[in-house]
Amino acid sequence: MLIATTAALVAGGVGWLVGHREFADACWAGGTVVALVPAVVWVVGALRKGRLGVDLIAVLALAGTLLVGEYLAGALVGVMLATGRTLEAAAGRRASRDLRALLERAPRSARRRRGEEIVSVSLDAVAVGDVLVIGPGEVVPVDGTVRAGTAVLDESALTGEAAHVARDAGDEVRSGVVNAGGAFDVTATATARDSTYAEIVRLAREAGAEKAPAVRLAERYAAWFLPLALGLAGVAWAMSGDPVRAVAVLVVATPCPLLLAVPVAVVSGMSRAARRGVVVRDGRALENLGRARTLVIDKTGTLTAGRPRVLEVTAAPGGLSPTDVLRLAASLDQVSVHILAEAITREARHRGLDLSLPGEVTEEPGRGPTGTVDGRRVSVGKADLPSGQLPGWARTVDNRALLDGATVVWVTVDGTLTGALLLHDPLRRDAPHTVRRLRRAGLRRLLLLTGDRPEPARQVGMVLGLDEVAAGQLPADKVRAVREESGRAVTVMAGDGINDAPALAAADVGVAMGARGATSASAAADIVLTTDRVARLADAMDLAVRARRIAVQSAAGGMALSLVAMAAALLGWLPPAAGALLQEGIDVVAILNALRVLLPAPGTGGPPLEPEAERLIERFAAEHEDLRGVVDAIRDAAHLLSSDAGPDALDAVHRVDRLLTEELLPHEFAEEHQLYPALNERLGGPDATETMSRAHTEIERLAGRIATHLTLADAAGALLPEQLDDLRASLYGLHTVLRLHFSQEEESYFSLSP
Template sequence: MTGDRINWRYAFIALSVLVLAAVILLHLTGAEVAGRWIATVYVAAYIAWTLVDMVREVLRGHVGLDVLAVVAMIATLAVGEYIASLIVVLMLSGGEALELFAARRAQRDLTALLDRSPRTAHVLVHPRSTDSDEVQDVAVDDVAIGDLLLVRPSEVVPVDGVLLSESGTFDESSLTGESLPVTHAAGAEVLSGSVNSTRAVHIRAVRRSADSQYQQIVALVREAQSSRAPVVRLADRFAVPFTAVSLVLAGVAWTVSGDPTRFAEVLVLATPCPLLIAAPVAFLGGLSRAAKAGVIMKGGAVIEQLARVRSAAFDKTGTLTQGRPQLVSVRPAAGFDETELLRLAASAEQYSSHVLAEGIRTAAQDRGLTLLPSDEAGEVATNGVTAVIDGKVVVVGKPAYVRSLAPDTVRADLPAGEAAAYVAVDGRFGGVLVLADAVRPESAGVISWLRAHGVRRITMLTGDVRPTAEAIARDIGIDDVHAEILPADKVHLAAALQPRPVMMVGDGVNDAPVLAAADVGIAMGAKGATAAGDAADVVIVVDSLSRVVDAVSIGRHTVTVALTAIWIGIGLSVGLMLVAMTGVIPAVVGALVQELVDLATILYALRALGGPTPTVAAPQSTASAAAPSAVA
């Protein structure tokens, strides 16, 4: 939707108003013939232009409601109601302008994301030093991983990066919905799309533009804007019966009265705008409202599916749980100090990419421990890490790996839902670090809300071990659990799930196939799960499972508003046509009344921009923590 198109519509409306005013003036001054000719030529030109568009649409396989307007204009000219014919022209052009205006209003939150998309980046000319601010401006797509960037005050961070400055404060509202600025320390990740505060900072790019958080959101928004909802196509299917009913009523009025004017008087009230305009405006409003809540929907088709969801499937790790294992306890072996064991293990885990490593490092830092550097470190994939820390050989990893280097290693007895990192120091078993992946505090409330609002079946699909999966499911209220399954198994199970439609919620690369296969796939994309986001129909860019409830609630409200607007328009039109059959509504008055019907339906459709805010109940008790032995 371009500004030129809107301006052109407004110019055409102004011309129609001038022509109508001139014809009325000629009529009042006795020059009715001149007025009739002007109106006939102008309306005929508009009819010809409309017919060309109608032919194009028919060739595309789309039968619309413009035929009603064309017949109404021809009928009013034929019976001499040329002022009414001009009002019909004004009504149609005004309706199109109202549609553009309402759609632009509904898209405001979506287009705000596109308008703020960064286009250039300031790359430091001397990348070895942050003391110089000599920069070269390059296109954001040309920024490479590892480039050192300067972000000036009030500028949008162009790509995802690591903060090099001592600290920085950023407005992340467009990404997370959090209105308050967030302060990060050196080493923290800064996401593209966040806005720097009042002090320039340096960051090192960790992702290219196309892979960065904000650009992914923008790509999703563009995809959402270009789609068309099934309910709008359903509205198109109303065209034939509504047209037939309108023509029959007009024909009956003509036959019974014997007056062809009655035919025109009925047809000018056969308003197509509720079907042509109200539904698209409502769906744009729903997309806009969802985007503002941190939920990017890939089009109106998704909204209708969400409104009808009857089954839901959830991944576990990173979806129902936080996906960030946290340290629960330190169990030192004889001769080892708890604090020193944690310091040595966390220092070694600086050189590990294992899912448990971050939790160990974070726990040590939270306790004020200073991590020590290593002169020599290496990681054995899937097994553990070995590092020389303060002259000691420290090994952290799986029990079998640690036992191979420290034969006195003793396996810990762990309850379901907990995982352990084993530690050896200089060939001796040092102890165990126990971690757990905490359940999201909102998970139980989300499950409860879905059950209370018509989602009849809820299941968990996870690759994690059964005891852990069942422990978490029990805590949050899920009684149907499929554990220790592969991604392909998830696809088959989701395909067989009844009743339909089925909503699948997950994150990570391994969830991409089932998200694509589900009727509605929802990706928890706040952590940059690119593959899952690409495969999903909905991407939640805020790290909260409660946004699933928002998505379903917005879908239901939007569809209700769209269908209600359609039926309000049809009901008013049919009622007014029945009245007009008696001859009490002149053609000019009918054309003006039809404008009010159009305006009412469009204003009602804009209610999709608002709506009730769903409430996710707080859990009755704190859900027990659980950690995967295999990341699902």
């Protein structure tokens, strides 16, 4: 349509210039008809849906120019209409919502056991009571119960949580989960049609189908501009008795700022978002995101890293050191495929430990591996003792895990409980800053919905200052919550797992973490973040708000100028052709204003990071990882002082002093004199880092206090009783200050680097 109307306009112009007026009129009239026919179809389609679209004025203007013989004006209006539709099409190529990834992942058959015979049957043939064999790595096809033994399952498809779960004989198993251990039998308690996974697919389809189509920004303005333009055209005809004057009013009333400027602003916003790693499926999504007031967000993989990490390594008193406990556990876990085993092995290698090759390894589902490491029999996983019979140090670990929302992995050596590892899914470094940016962008209510346990969910909600936290949420629960919020305000749902797909489809705007998230989540979403940074969600929100604001400015300003031109046409000062040319000028002004979306927002973000500053951020971020062992050693020395103030405690404090002198204090000194000056320009001056500099002073003061205590103890040959309280307080204080200081730097400074 755009090619045809433009060609007709140009050909008519050439004919007019060489004196062939009849040929010119024929070309322009043809271009007008080419635009009029589809425009009538669009208007009829909108009317059938109960809407009066912005195209109605264009249809009346096109028809009017043909009736009164103002063919040039009709051709100009046709080109404007075609251009607007082309831009709309470019902004509106929406990805399919049929969630192909969900359907492709769903099993098509099952292995049914009849006596000693195992036969593969279609999923539709599975009946309640059938015994099914689930092999390693297979998806459980229907809901059922474990028939015998223990099943180790990856339930992330349903709950979003990466940690594997053990289900014993008689426990329920839901379809859609993956067998992460050895083969086991399931007794079907539901058919495929009535099972959990089928329900997720159905929820996602229904949520996408039932979501009411959003009213576009242009349609909102057209609701009052359309009757106004028609009324003024009627007044012009009534006052003059000349239909040409009414057509002139309609020509300048053609809502080109709506047809052109709004799509230009939206497409420009989508283009700029794509350069930031944010793929917006269509213009409606960007417009809706710009007026969103509620965010419903998943936890695992969205606000957290989505991969477990070792939080702490503890050793039994009088036995191996925490480093030895970690080395033995990681050596054995090298041959395990459990996700926690991967985290333990990764931590040991990060600390530079030399791992041994284990032998005679067996892995019992739900309990973890057992094998021989350096001649010692090692088990990693569940403790053999009931929680009530755990020794005192182990009960302390259990309590710590409860308080921190962590998972405990016990290490047994030669039949004795020797140590424990606490693992958790850490918060993304950029999550707190992202939440603050989202609130500044206009979000008033932030809710966390997760399939995880309440304790870690509440901790994340508290740290981020979220308005509400709901744990243990299944896909249907998330859909219900999203629909409730959508009934009160425009709601955004952000997630990354298969279990989030129905809620993403149900939300006004679904945002998927696409870098490592499930493809089904991306298929159901309106917006996909292609980089693994939740900060891109705030970028998308900022861009959407700015694009919508500029679109409103362009539309309102353009229509205000059109109203002035309509008044001139009503008075007979503007013939249709001149009015069409004037309307083109108004369009140019509106479009140029809309193109401002492509430019960076003034006064935001500050100057870009210099390459040297980025290099320093990478360096000090890596050093933070290396220094986690120092921070743990400070806490361990303080713990030891509470139970034993003898030579072992003194040695532990001496070790802390060496680590502070050789590793930690040089790191803080380098940050103060290299990193902070490099960031001053980006942060607006040295005052921005003053608080962190004050923390460096406190860290140095506490380190000096610990060194003074050691000097006194060495002179006396032992730690003196009067030293213990202050030394313990200094160690705990330093540990707390360092944890807070590291978190603040990672959130405020390290997150500046892409």
